[in-house]
Amino acid sequence: MSDSTNKPFDFMGLRKAASVLSIALVIASIVMLATRGLNLGLDFTGGTSVELEYQEAPSLDNVRNTLADAGYEQFVVQNFGSDNLVLVRMAQADDDKLAENVTQALKANGDQLELVSSEYVGSQVGDELKEDSGLGLLIALAVVLIYVGMRFQFKFGIASVVPLAHDVIIILGVFALFQWTFDLSVLAALLAVIGYSLNDTIVVADRIRENFRKMRVGDAEEIINESIHQTIARTINTSGTTLVVLLALYFLGGEAINNFALALIIGVVVGTYSSIYVSANLLVGLGVTREDMVLPPKEGNGGEEEEQPPEWLNRM
Secondary structure: OOOOOOOOOOOHHHHHHHHHHHHHHHHHHHHHHHHOOOEEOHHHHOEEEEEEEEOOOOOHHHHHHHHHHOOOOOEEEEEEOEEEEEEEEEOOOOOOOHHHHHHHHHHOOOOOEEEEEEEEEOHHHHHHHHHHHHHHHHHHHHHHHHHHHHHOOHHHHHHHHHHHHHHHHHHHHHHHHHOOEEOHHHHHHHHHHHHHHHHHHHHHHHHHHHHHHHOOOOOHHHHHHHHHHHHHHHHHHHHHHHHHHHHHHHHHOOHHHHHHHHHHHHHHHHHHHHHHHHHHHHHHHOOOOHHHHOOOOOOOOOOOOOOOOOHHHHOO
8 A cells, every 4th residue: 555645635534524414415405305396497397489580690698688678487598490590488378479479579679580480388298208307317327226236346336326316416406495497408417417427436436446456455444545546636637627618618608508517517526526425435334345356266276366357357
């Protein structure tokens, strides 16, 4: 094991404090979801979509301000197809005059535009989306558990799935707290966070498995701590560069993807933390030992343990 003077920070020394923090964040998030709930977007609640075609590409901010001044609430404005085509999605139920009134309100601002189409999406479609999205998240976590359990060991599977659930719950809790709109783009961000956080966790888990086989001294906490030290630079660099891109998306990408970028920013920060502390904490709590990492004895070797893992395992 490396000299502690070269790597003075004891990650596992803070594992109890990290456990308290994680439990507190998860409980607070659940309370927010139970008391405030998610501010579901029109993708889930249903509403009216109005398609408009402008002669010249409009400023979406001006369109939003015009609709707000006209007294409309709970609407989403975005381009689709081209800069001249604008989609306005509204929470109001469809009626014969809604699309026409929206068009007239925007024309009053001096813009030249035509109504292309208008349609109403009922709440039943939104209910189906909510059920399917929840099922999709559960299936994703189940597949992760099976995959990691087969690749590493069942304890590693548990230690990989729980952090993913931890990350998703905290993101949902933050959205419930601030009542940010939860729509299909945020759901896509949640699935992306699961993939990102899993990749980070797999890197740490792979190093932990390797060190359990290589290091002949030290208990589980020492070996896991050493493994985190060996991967922390990679984790910070990856998370840092990802955050730079996400911040650019948030500030420069426009309102249509703001919540998507927000969910990913929270997910990257929380996922980086959970891959170090939640996953490693669980491995210690589940009592992972060197025996869990032992490879099957090689035939004709007198029952002795094979010292090096086979080549096919190293390529995984």
